[in-house]
Amino acid sequence: MLSMLFVQQLMIVLNAKIALGREKIQIKDIVFSIAGAYLIGYLSNFSQLLAMTIFVSITCIYLYLDIRNLETSVIAVTMSYLAGIMLDHFSDIIVDSFKLGQLYLIVLIILEIIFALSLSLFVRYVRNRQSYVDIKFTKLESVMAMVTSIIFCLLIFFTEIRQDNHLNNIVYNLILLILIVIIFFVISYERVQQTKRDYELRSQKQRIKNDNRYIKEMEKHYNELRKFRHDYQNTLLSLDEYIKTDDIDGLKQYYDNSIKPISSKLNSEKYKLEDISRVGNKELKSIIFNKLYSAQMAGIEVTFEARSPINDFYVDSLDLALALGIILDNAIEDTEKQSHGDILTGIMKDESSIMIIVQNSITEETPPVWKMKTPGYSTKGNNRGMGLANLTEIIDRNQNVTLETMKLNGYFLQKLNIKIGEVQND
Template structure:
């Protein structure tokens, strides 16, 4: 009975480690372990080896309670049970070889503790996940693990012969090696797809950036042409000493142009300090578009932004959503204004975007609901997507505030310490 308690506790701790919440014990955990102990006391003697199937079902339910995906729960639980069988076989072999009577429990506890410590070190220092993001792949993996588990249990039966245990251990080792190779190849494919996607987004950003540069260059050529015509017209007034006509001409034709140029002032010098190409492309494209919609735009950056410490694609999408929301809220309003800035601090980089508010906004939690928008039905995916991006990046912190007539969003990207 004591051995069963140790095994169940070991399985519980390994599953909690794979779920990355080993130090977070809920009331559900306590109730579950208590029920497991009670079931062991009642049914272990009656069911014998079949009791392990009952425990398997219970731990599948336990894992499902946390992940809420059956294929993921099956993958995690079968992995842990197969690992438990491997530890059990290793303990049995070591006990037989060392010929230590009643030493099985001690060896099992030592191996369980060592494997648990090693697992938590790996989980803490890597992004290892016991499941795949693809649910179809999870279902196939769960089926293969179930076949392996059933083979082991049925092949041993009630006879726990040394040769059977050794052969099963070898088979398990080979299978686990194949699984690791398969998982490594899957990760390589995921990384390759991500790099291709990243390069495609980079090409799109560079193309958009070049198009915007070309548009500004054409605008500058038009302005030079108009400027030459202005000088010619002024020269004619000066030659005839028609100062009254010149004053009237200035107020009617030159003053509006001067005001428009001042209003559309764009701080390209500050944008040139953004050295991350994709970030520069997003900022340049969105702010230039805002200007074309007659929105007053400001951008501030005092020192070069050389790199970022977060997923670059996620940051591009996040900034795009924030700027799109600011543009959508400001377009069509005479006083529309967007203030944007980047502040490089010691331990973080802060992206600040704010815009004027021209209508009564609902509570912030309402704005973050998928599908909700103040501009119409089924348009409000921006803030919901933004929240998901921030939640999956540990280095990102998003602050959203409404301060009087100003809607402000502050996205902080924490720097990774060199000692981490």
């Protein structure tokens, strides 16, 4: 009895984690499953219905403590629990049909392993598809999933447990469960399609917004260059007049008052964004230019470096633009409060990876990294900032992208590492 409960508890946890893209069994999963098996075995002596209810509830709580998302935890555990019931019924039918007697546990383990492997392959296939997007579950959906599992617990309790597990009732319940699973997949498929349509629409709007903003900033930059050209022509005419009249003292004074400041201006940070032209991706180029140019206008010292042209970033363009936008926003927010703040941004590429680095100066008041990753955290007040929580979420849905965040020698450093040659989500 305890062995069967342990296998069922462990596989429910494992299948729920596989569905969420976390395939590794940890020691804590085994310890939890052993403790859960003993608890459920004890409660079954009083009420099997109560035991089944707690069976699901404690697993939801356990998964929530791991992923910190209640709605997703409830739905993942519920679906895993229903799959466990389905495999349990298949095992009963196989054992009864082939007169396998005491081999129920072995049959169940074999079916559980086959199901877990199949689920793992399916999840990998879905997540590796270029059109993959994450689905956010609502509270209503999680409540409906929980109600479905409770109703099925009641159905099993009254039609199987209280009637000595007759094979006919097991078959009927299995057919009903299969129908529920089919309905669930149909609804999920439609939900995925709608989510993809919404995602593509948001992507188009974001690209249009970025392009329009880039064009406006380029127009401003062009007007400044025209003004500089006009000033440059006037400067040459003035120099020509001083030279023609051999007014050396006037020429020196003119150089100190007029030409030297222009030289300093040419060497200022305002003209250190030339390397942006080496970024071949329009969305990324627009984000980098707009953010750094805005930072310059706010008096922040900025630098951008890209030693070689990079056209393909091997990752979804919008996700990369959103992620870098959040990083630059956080950097600008932190440095604009400083009297001499600076931001260094760079893109480097080798044969195996692309690295995007954003480094900004910090003060003693800058919060620790762990606090920045808290959902909803912002130095502007409650519920106003995206923090690093949303950034981590964007990174997680692109399997070939990793994010490193650290404080180093008075600077806050963030590195986006993009592996080349891996499967991407474009």
